[in-house]
Amino acid sequence: MWPALAMVVALVAGSACGCRRSTSAGKSEATTAKPTPRPRLPRIDVHTHVSPEGLERALVIMNQWGIDGMVNLSGGTPGPPKHRLEGQLEMARASGGRIAVFTNVSFVRAVRTRPDYGVALAEELRLAKEMGAIGLKIPKGLGLGYPAPDGEHVLAVDDPKLDPLFEEAGKLGMPVAIHTGDPKAFWLPPDAKNERLDELRAHPDWSFFGEPVPSWAELYAQFERRVARHPRTTFIGVHFGNDPEDPDSVGRMLDKYPNFFIDTAARVPEIGRHDATKMRQFFEKYQDRILFGTDLGVGPTQDDMMYGSNGSQAPTLDDERRYFESTWRYFETRDRQFESPTPIQGRWKIDGLGLSEAVLRKLYCENAARLLKWKPAVGPTAAAK
């Protein structure tokens, strides 16, 4: 047994989404009055990327920051050449029921080898489900990079030949976490006016400006057509529905498509700059449709970590602390103008939502448990600090 796993088992406290544990949540540096400590709520992080060697570190982070379960969206594919999914499922089993896995599928290989590539991908998904994966993650490569059969274009998000894959996901009850596009600023010139300049300076290859790729709007239209076409398939639009810059548009999608859900992964900096009252109303109105996610990347060493986004240097433990503390502070307090979890994503401060406990419970845990039909088996007795 992993040393960290032994520690987890020793700290069993009850099933997630059902119990309260004592610790403070969301520090309030901006106010002089001491905040009333409130019980730490159960949490499932629906958006992480845990490497096969990252289990021990993932368990330490969960215990440290009060997260009961993680969904690893980097499951890999079930088939050759790497059979990565097997290893990721094995790692999830070794977590003692605290990690669940979404599979990926082999778009590039299927398009290259089968004229009916959507059927091939549906078969692959079925196999992944049999092996133990609970959902499907579609990376932004669909629409931006995977080649179409003609070898000249990219495979569109709404390519009709992919329909069998998305229909099969619905039949199998596997939610589809889908990333389409990227921040709108990545399509704009990477100059002084670009609000993501710090990030683009650290990662010049993240810019799509002048690249032969579809426009942001075209990708989003493909994505919407995909969601519309499969009413019996559950979609989780990652990164706040792939459109955190425009919550009104995300609300329109949520109103129109009952099969559409969103996660908050790596977008607290973006949504945190919108008017806090308006965003609180958004979280209240769509309280059954929003899932808590971080986009945490976990590897075996500190150098392998990613907290939503990274600069050119490896992130530090201070970055980790800011990432989680600012995240809890955003959801749980009404503090104003504090540092975002990931300042490299924009030079602005954010305002907290101070959601009610009932809404927080849904956001942090209950919506995920319902949608994924999965709960972490155990939880830590205490969170951070």
Ligand SMILES: [Zn+2]
């Ligand atoms: Zn991600």
